[in-house]
Amino acid sequence: MTRFNKTYCSPAQLVQVLKSRGLEISDEDRAERYLNNIGYYRLSAYMYPFLKEPKTDHRFKDNVSFDRVLRLYRFDKKLRMLLFNEIEKIEIAFRQTVANVTAQMSGNIFWMTDVSSYSNSSKAAKSITLITNEYNKSREDFIEHFKKTYTDPFPPAWITAEILPLGNMTWLYSNLADQRIRKAIAKTFHLQAPVLDSWMTVITLTRNSCCHHARMWNKINPIIPNDMKNMARPWISSTTNKRRIYYNICIIKYFLDIISPNNDFKDKLTGIFNLFPEIDLRAMGFNTNWDQEPLWK
Numbered sequence: 001m002t003r004f005n006k007t008y009c010s011p012a013q014l015v016q017v018l019k020s021r022g023l024e025i026s027d028e029d030r031a032e033r034y035l036n037n038i039g040y041y042r043l044s045a046y047m048y049p050f051l052k053e054p055k056t057d058h059r060f061k062d063n064v065s066f067d068r069v070l071r072l073y074r075f076d077k078k079l080r081m082l083l084f085n086e087i088e089k090i091e092i093a094f095r096q097t098v099a100n101v102t103a104q105m106s107g108n109i110f111w112m113t114d115v116s117s118y119s120n121s122s123k124a125a126k127s128i129t130l131i132t133n134e135y136n137k138s139r140e141d142f143i144e145h146f147k148k149t150y151t152d153p154f155p156p157a158w159i160t161a162e163i164l165p166l167g168n169m170t171w172l173y174s175n176l177a178d179q180r181i182r183k184a185i186a187k188t189f190h191l192q193a194p195v196l197d198s199w200m201t202v203i204t205l206t207r208n209s210c211c212h213h214a215r216m217w218n219k220i221n222p223i224i225p226n227d228m229k230n231m232a233r234p235w236i237s238s239t240t241n242k243r244r245i246y247y248n249i250c251i252i253k254y255f256l257d258i259i260s261p262n263n264d265f266k267d268k269l270t271g272i273f274n275l276f277p278e279i280d281l282r283a284m285g286f287n288t289n290w291d292q293e294p295l296w297k
C-alpha cells in the first residue's frame with residue numbers, strides 16, 4: 001500500500017489528458033462542461049470498456065469518441081431509472097405482505113416491536129432501535145396522527161412498515177422466529193423462504209445502487225443469489241451468471257409478474273436497448289436469446 005499522491009486536475013486539464021490518451025473530443029468546451037457537472041471519476045467507469053489492453057496504460061482504442069462514452073452513461077442512467085421505478089412496486093408489495101401476513105398468523109398487530117417475534121434477540125434489538133429512530137424522526141402525517149391519537153408506543157405493523165427502508169423489512173423477515181410465517185410469506189411469491197430471503201437482498205442492493213446513482217449496466221453482485229429447483233412459475237432455463245445485472249433484472253421481472261401480471265417491463269427494457277443498439281448486452285449477462293426464455297414470453 002502507498003499514499004495517494006495524485007494532484008487535482010481541472011475539467012479543462014482533464015480534457016487535455018483524455019485527448020493525450022487517444023479519446024476523440026471534437027468540442028472541448030462541451031466535454032469540459034460534462035466533466036464539470038458529472039465528474040471525471042464517475043465518467044471514468046464508462047470509459048473503462050473502451051481502453052486498450054493493458055488497461056493500466058489508460059490508452060483508448062482507435063476511433064473512440066467522448067460521445068460514445070456519454071451514450072454508455074446515458075444508457076446506464078435510463079436503465080437505472082427503469083429498475084428503480086419497477087423495484088418500488090416490489091418494495092411496497094413485499095413490506096405489506098410481511099406486515100400483514102405476520103400480524104394475521106401471529107395474532108400480534110405490534111409484532112414488529114416485540115422481541116419475541118424474532119429468532120435472534122441481538123438482531124431484534126438492533127431492528128427495534130432502528131424502528132424507534134425512524135418513528136421518532138418521522139414527520140409523516142399518518143405518524144403524527146397516531147402519536148396524537150393513541151397511547152401505544154408504536155403503531156401496528158402495517159403502519160410501521162410504511163416508514164421502514166426495504167433493507168430493514170428484508171432483515172425483519174429473515175429474523176422471524178416462526179418458520180410457518182416465513183414459509184407463508186414466501187409462498188405468496190411461490191418461493192421457498194431462503195430463496196425469498198436471498199432475492200429480496202438482491203432487490204435491496206439493486207435499489208440502493210439506484211438510489212446512489214451507481215453504475216448498473218455491468219454491475220457485479222456482491223452476493224450469489226440462491227435459486228430454486230422446480231420453480232412453480234416461469235423462470236429462466238439457460239445457464240446464467242448470477243452475479244451479473246441480468247440475473248437481478250430477471251428477479252425483478254419474476255416479482256412483477258406476480259404483483260402486476262400485465263406489466264410492460266419487457267417492453268420498457270427492450271425500448272431502452274433499441275435506443276442504444278451499440279450496447280453489448282453480453283457484458284450485462286444477457287444470453288443471445290434471452291427474450292425467448294419462459295420468464296420473458
